[in-house]
Amino acid sequence: MESKRLEDILRVIELCRDVENSSANPFDVDIKDKIRLLRERLPEWRFLDELLLDSEALLELAQIVKLQDEWLKHRASSLYIDPLLIQLKVKLLPKEALSEAFVKSWHPVAQVDQLSPRGLEKAFVYWRDLTPMAERFKDEFGSYGVRPGLVDYAELVSLGVFTQDQFEDKLVALHDELLQKSGGEWIDYRKFIESQDFETKVLRAYLLSFLISEGRASLKTEPLTGKIWTIPLSEKSKGLPKSVAISITGET
Amino acid sequence: MMEASDRALLERKVRKAFQVLVLQRGRNPGVKGWELKRYLGRDFRKIVEVLSEDVSALGLEVFEVKGADGTDDSSRFLLRFKESPTISEAETSGIRIDDLAVLAATIAFINSKQGRVGRREVEHFLREKFPKWRVEYSLDRYIKRGYLEMDDRSMLHVGWRTRAEVDEKTLMTMILSRAQEPAKK
Numbered sequence: 001m002e003s004k005r006l007e008d009i010l011r012v013i014e015l016c017r018d019v020e021n022s023s024a025n026p027f028d029v030d031i032k033d034k035i036r037l038l039r040e041r042l043p044e045w046r047f048l049d050e051l052l053l054d055s056e057a058l059l060e061l062a063q064i065v066k067l068q069d070e071w072l073k074h075r076a077s078s079l080y081i082d083p084l085l086i087q088l089k090v091k092l093l094p095k096e097a098l099s100e101a102f103v104k105s106w107h108p109v110a111q112v113d114q115l116s117p118r119g120l121e122k123a124f125v126y127w128r129d130l131t132p133m134a135e136r137f138k139d140e141f142g143s144y145g146v147r148p149g150l151v152d153y154a155e156l157v158s159l160g161v162f163t164q165d166q167f168e169d170k171l172v173a174l175h176d177e178l179l180q181k182s183g184g185e186w187i188d189y190r191k192f193i194e195s196q197d198f199e200t201k202v203l204r205a206y207l208l209s210f211l212i213s214e215g216r217a218s219l220k221t222e223p224l225t226g227k228i229w230t231i232p233l234s235e236k237s238k239g240l241p242k243s244v245a246i247s248i249t250g251e252t
Numbered sequence: 253m254m255e256a257s258d259r260a261l262l263e264r265k266v267r268k269a270f271q272v273l274v275l276q277r278g279r280n281p282g283v284k285g286w287e288l289k290r291y292l293g294r295d296f297r298k299i300v301e302v303l304s305e306d307v308s309a310l311g312l313e314v315f316e317v318k319g320a321d322g323t324d325d326s327s328r329f330l331l332r333f334k335e336s337p338t339i340s341e342a343e344t345s346g347i348r349i350d351d352l353a354v355l356a357a358t359i360a361f362i363n364s365k366q367g368r369v370g371r372r373e374v375e376h377f378l379r380e381k382f383p384k385w386r387v388e389y390s391l392d393r394y395i396k397r398g399y400l401e402m403d404d405r406s407m408l409h410v411g412w413r414t415r416a417e418v419d420e421k422t423l424m425t426m427i428l429s430r431a432q433e434p435a436k437k
Contacts, residue, residue, distance in 0.1 A: 021405050023365040023373065074367045081424055086364035089427050090357045091380060097430050099352035102359075103342045105422035109413075110312055110331040111281040112274050 005041055006050065009057050012037065016060035019067070026067035034061055174207045175216055178232040189219065189228035189246075198250045205248050219244060262302065265292050269303045273314065273331045280398060282317070282330030282416070289325070300329060311335060317416045330416055354382055354390040355399060360427050362400075362410055363420060371406045 012034050019026055038057055045051050090098065181187060193204040208230065211217040215236035220229045221244060228246060272283050272291050288296040304314040313334040319326025337345075342352065361377055362369050371391065378387045391408075394400045398413035414420070 021370065021407070023369040023407075025366075070368075071366045074363075081364050081428065083361075083364035086360050086424075086427070087377065089430070090360060090377075093427065093430055095350055095353040095381070098356040098427070099342075099349045100339055101423055101426035101430065102352045102356035102418070103339050104336050104426055105419040106336050106342070107313075107315070107332040107334070107417050107419070108337065108345075109281045109417055110274065110333065111276045116275075 005044060006053065008037060009041065009053050012057045013053075013060050016057075016064050020060075020063055026064050026071055029061075029064045031061055031065060031068075171207055171210055171216075174204065175211055175232060178208075178211070178217060178230070182230075182232055184232070186220070186229040186231045189230045192230060193248075201250075202248055205246070262299070265299045266303050266306060268292060269296070269299050270307070270331075273303075273329060280328075280413075282328045284325065285319075285323070285327040285329065286325040288329060297324070307331065308334060315416060317412055328412065328416070332417060350382065350386060351390050351393070354378060354387065355394055356423060356427070357381070358391070358394070358400065358408070359410060359414060359418065359420065360424060362408055363424060368407045368409050371402060371408050374408055 015029060018024070019029055034057075038054060038061075042054060045054055093101075178187075178192065181192065189208075193201055193208060195201040195204060208217065211232075212219050212230070215233065217230055217232050221227070222229075228244075269288070269292055272288065277283070285296075288300065292299045300314050307313065311334050312331050315330055315332045317328045317330070319328065339349075343349065357378060358374055361374060365373075374391065375384075375387050378391075382390075391400065395402050395408075395411070398411045399417075400414070401409045401411040403409065410420070
C-alpha cells in the first residue's frame with residue numbers, strides 16, 4: 001500500500017521530467033490534479049525520504065508551470081506556427097531558398113576585432129611579469145622543474161635498484177659459507193645469519209631463504225625450544241616445500 | 253538652441269559611444285547597459301539614439317537586445333547592419349550557404365516547437381536534408397557563436413545573437429511564403 005503511494009509520487013516526477021526533456025506541450029500535465037494528489041498524500045509521510053520525494057515532485061511541478069508560462073508567451077509572440085507545416089516547408093525548400101530566407105532577415109553585427117596598441121602593451125606587461133612554469137607552483141607542490149634525463153648505472157646502485165655483485169654470485173657465496181661452517185651437519189640458523197649490522201643480517205636471511213626455496217639448503221625447527229637449524233644440500237631436495245615464518249630482530 | 257560647449261560634449265559622448273560599441277571587448281560583441289551608463293552617464297539612451305541616427309548614413313543602427321529581467325542594465329547594445337546583406341555579400345564573409353540553411357531550418361524548427369526542442373530531435377530533423385557531420389558541426393558552431401543555446405538538459409533554444417541579428421518574424425514568414433522549388437543537386 002505504502003509502495004503504491006510512493007509510486008504515485010514517482011510517477012508525477014517522471015511525467016514532469018519527460019515534459020521538461022522534450023518539446024511536449026507542458027499543458028499536458030494537469031497541475032491541479034497533481035497538486036491535489038500531493039496534498040492528499042502529505043499527512044501520510046513519516047520519513048525524511050518520503051518528504052524529500054514530495055518536495056521534489058512539487059519542484060518539478062513548479063518547473064512545468066514555468067514552462068507553461070514560456071509556452072503561452074511564445075504562442076502569443078506571433079512566432080508560433082504549426083510545427084508540421086514548418087517541417088514540411090523546410091523539407092521541401094532547397095538549401096538555397098532556406099539560406100536566402102535567412103540572409104533576408106539577417107542584420108549582422110558590426111564590430112572591430114583587432115589588436116590595439118594599448119592591448120599589446122597590456123599583453124607585453126603580462127608576459128614580462130608572468131612567473132615561469134617551474135616556479136609558479138613551487139610553494140604548493142615543491143620543485144618539479146627537473147627535465148627528464150638519463151640515470152646512469154652508478155646512480156641506480158646508489159638508489160639500491162642494482163647491486164654491484166650479482167644476486168646469483170651472492171647466493172653461491174652464501175651456499176659455500178654454509179657448506180664450510182656446517183661441515184655437512186645441522187647448524188644453528190640464527191647463529192649463521194648473525195652479522196655486525198642489522199641490514200646485513202636481514203640480507204643473509206633473505207638469501208638463505210632463497211637457497212632453501214631452491215632446495216640447495218634445508219631448515220628444521222624445534223617447536224619446544226624454538227630453535228631453528230639449517231643444513232646445506234649438495235643435491236637439490238625433492239620433497240614438498242613448506243613455509244616457515246621466521247622473525248628477524250636486531251638482537252643477537 | 254544648443255550652446256557650443258553642450259554640442260561639443262554631446263559630440264564627444266557620441267564618439268565615445270561609437271568606440272565602445274564597435275570595439276569588441278569580451279567574447280561577445282556589444283556592450284551591456286550598465287557599461288554604457290558608466291562610460292556615458294545616466295542619459296546614455298539619448299546618446300545612443302543620436303549615434304543610431306548618425307550611423308544610419310553608413311547603413312548601420314544601434315540595436316538593443318533585452319536582458320532576462322528587462323532592465324536597462326541587463327540589455328545588450330550593439331551596432332548592426334540596418335539592411336540585410338545580399339547572398340553574395342554573405343558568401344564573401346566566408347559563410348557557406350549550407351551552414352546558413354542549417355541555421356535557418358533550426359531557428360524555424362525551434363520556434364515551431366514553442367522555443368525549445370531537444371538537440372537529438374533537431375539533429376534527426378536536419379539529417380533528412382543535410383549530412384550528419386555537417387549537422388553536428390554546424391550546431392556546435394552556432395551554439396559556440398551564440399546563435400543557439402543549449403541547456404543542461406540538451407534542449408536547444410534560440411540564442412541571444414539570433415535575437416540580436418535575425419528578424420525571426422521575417423524569417424518564419426519567408427520560409428512559409430516561399431513556393432516549393434525543385435531541389436538542386
